[in-house]
Amino acid sequence: MKESRLVVGLMTGTSLDGVDAALVEIIGSGLLTQIKLKYFYSVPFDSKVRDQLLRVASGRLVSAQVISHLNFLLGILYSEAVFKLCKGARIDLHQLDLIGSHGQTIFHQSEPSVFCGRKIASTLQIGEPSFLAENTGVTTISDFRPRDMAAGGKGAPLIPYVDYILFRDLRQGRVLLNIGGIANVTSIPASPKIIQVRAFDTGPGNMPIDIVVRRFTQNEKKFDHRGEIARSGKVIPTLLEDLLADPYFALKPPKTAGREQFGEHFTSKLLDQDGSRCFEDLVCTATEVTAQSVARAITELVLPQAHIDQLIISGGGAYNDFLLQRLRALLPQLEVLRSDDFGIPANAKEAVGFAILANETLNLHSGNIPSATGARHPVVLGKVVCGNNYKRLRGIVKS
Ligand SMILES: Nc1ncnc2c1ncn2[C@@H]1O[C@H](COP(=O)(O)OP(=O)(O)O)[C@@H](O)[C@H]1O
Ligand SMILES: [Mg+2]
Known part of the structure; x- marks a missing residue:
């Protein structure tokens, strides 16, 4: 009332x-x-x-x-x-x-x-x-x-219902990306009807990064602050390819993911090393898996369906500057913003x-x-x- x-x-x-x-x-x-x-x-x-x-x-x-x-x-x-x-x-x-x-x-x-x-x-x-x-x-x-x-x-x-209420726009097509443990997207074309909204989990967000960081620092660090560890490492190409071969990434939406798919089991490939890999390279590779799986989902599953101008990022992962840098590089056709730019802090x-x-x-x-x-x-x-x-x-x- x-x-x-x-x-x-x-x-x-x-x-x-x-x-x-x-x-x-x-x-x-x-x-x-x-x-x-x-x-x-x-x-x-x-x-x-x-x-x-x-x-x-x-x-x-x-x-x-x-x-x-x-x-x-x-x-x-x-x-x-x-x-x-x-x-x-x-x-x-x-x-x-x-x-x-x-x-x-x-x-x-x-x-x-x-x-x-x-x-x-x-x-x-x-x-x-x-x-x-x-x-x-x-x-x-x-x-x-x-x-x-x-x-x-x-x-x-x-x-997505909330995204539709808060972020639909007459002129701009928008993808909302939330990077929590898992990453998900909501696609909202310009001037949309609610039935045009699409959304799904793209796969891992911060989860594998957090698991690697916690394991190697014995929980002293809980996450890769601003992506500084990843930034100082290099991608391990064979490991990246192996992780990106996960069948989840090829599934068509609707699809949802959780710790069941991208938790300890998925991340074990980044941890079960013979000691020859350096920590920074493993964090960098985990970050690249998230960046590439998000970019692939947007490129293959969102952009062919709707005209999109802006990518608006939220969730704790929005504070990982290196991850955002990689997303900007992989999706040059989109203007990358944070939900903070719309008055809602990412976290x-x-x-x-x-x-x-x-x-x-x-x-x-x-x-x-x-x-x-x-x-x-x-x-x-x-x-x-x-x-x-x-x-x-x-x-x-x-x-
Ligand atoms: N300053 C930061 N730099 C990098 N990553 C961050 C930062 N702050 C938060 N995060 C990441 O965000 C995660 C929390 O995000 P959150 O949106 O709460 O996810 P969830 O919804 O899964 O709980 C942290 O575990 C960490 O990986
Ligand atoms: Mg949280």
Whole structure:
């Protein structure tokens, strides 16, 4: 009922680096949505939590107790992230209207396989939203992906709807590239109808780079700051060719990827060396795999379908200057920008996106784009856990 809402978006991605929290003022909904990012805060996972998440997300055998405990623990950590966000923004929890929480993906298989005699695809995001609703008092929407999968979609990517709201343009054709652990693109031609939006995961983003850096520095460094390590190395051509031969890169969209495809197993080729390779060359090669797989996806799967002028980059990988330099060199026909140039800091974009998607659900608007996820039809995404403010949200009790 309110003209403008204060919405928190929470995102924890495949990099397992921490919780990103965005405080967004949202006016309206649907295609008329206007936003203002009021504050952004990132809370890193401590190494114990990260190690547990990594065990689960890498597909190692763990007990149901570990998964159940992690689900509750993350819910508590998410609510603490909201406290910190509000403190930093100097606002009271009571002023918040809504929280949208993506959760932590610990499993995502979008292609069905036979299980108990049935063809099953599934996804699992954890981070119990009941703790957000209870500890903050704010109604929380979470678990956005399963509804799209139940409608025959791949459950991902969901940010294209947000990209369409925020970045569609009458004159410029745009590709939005988010470089998180995994890299994904959204293609939006000039003056588009929503059904013209295409999106898919191109493959690895920062994940293999992070794994190599962490392994060689014994976790002292968590990533290649600004791509400085890669810049001082050389590509190892045989290894690059081997990694780029992965069948995922030749698949046609819709397609989604995760740690299952580009995590420890994929990266083992960069690590299982006889000691003759230098660290900088391995980081450089991992970076080149990301640059070339993104450039190939855009050249072969996006540009033949739509006229595109600009490439707008977000995600933590947008701060890897060497990776951006390589993308500019591989895609000279595109103007390469960062989402910061449009008022949304690169590291905040996905958290902002889940604030917008929660606002869509609150307004009973669909949030998936079937041409991006492969769903049979648009659906209203997510599940709602009511906080103390739910009556006010419905306009029953005036605030
Ligand atoms: N200054 C930087 N230089 C290079 N890479 C960076 C920088 N800051 C963040 N990153 C990369 O971004 C990753 C986090 O990106 P993020 O968008 O949070 O991914 P995810 O959504 O998978 O969690 C880090 O693990 C790191 O690889
Ligand atoms: Mg992250």
